[in-house]
Amino acid sequence: MTSNQSTVENAKEKLDRWLKDGITTSGGKLPSERELGELLGIKRMTLRQALLNLEAESKIFRKDRKGWFVTQPRFNYSPELSASFQRAALEQGREPSWGFTEKSRISDFPEMVAPLTTVTASDELYRVTGWGALEGHKVFYHETFINPVVAPGFIDQLENQSFSTVWEQVYKKETVVKKLVFKPVRMPGDISKFIGGSAGMPAILIEKHRADRDGNIVQIDLEYWRFEAVDLFINL
Known part of the structure; x- marks a missing residue:
């Protein structure tokens, strides 16, 4: 695993723990990417890749021009x-x-x-x-x-x-x-x-x-x- 992959995976784990702690409820909007980066100490580009990885796992979803949201129950x-x-x-x-x-x-x-x-x-x-x-x-x-x-x-x-x-x-x-x-x-x-x-x-x-x-x-x-x-x- 490259250093960059490791960094993205660490960022993803941080986000995943944050979601599991229920900071934002099902269907709720996540803070902006800038705010998330500051809250979790993650650089912008690394954070974006981590968010995309969580989206691929159906844990979060995007709304165009509205930001990221926690996935609802299927x-x-x-x-x-x-x-x-x-x-x-x-x-x-x-x-x-x-x-x-x-x-x-x-x-x-x-x-x-x-x-x-x-x-x-x-x-x-x-x-x-x-x-x-x-x-x-x-x-x-x-x-x-x-x-x-x-x-x-x-x-x-x-x-x-x-x-x-x-x-x-x-x-x-x-x-x-x-x-x-x-x-x-x-x-x-x-x-x-x-x-x-x-x-x-x-x-x-x-x-x-x-x-x-x-x-x-x-x-x-x-x-x-x-x-x-x-x-x-x-x-x-």
């Missing part, structure tokens, strides 16, 4: 279930919030959502974007696509209801998850900026296909999760 997410993010979070004793950012009708859509037009042809799709947060920290961003021929007026029905509720109550369709794809990705710049991170930050992309009783794909969700915010599990 959200336990079972994406094959129909429970809404809000209900699942409340069941885990968390404080969820969520909202939509755009509801539109588009003709230029990604190839991965083409299964929506396989059974019922359409040159356009509904696109709904939104976000979810825990204790005030945004943890994921989503894009949802629906065929307007299958569910005319769907985006006009969405207010504070979940997608599954609209399917069941308005369109009399029960939906189930038919396909799940998990990918480690670098979060696109516009999404990472919206969620409060830096461009290219590591994320988990969940591609979710929902089908009706006949097995026809009626909704595709693309969810970008902060990698330190979630634990994924499947019930077998």
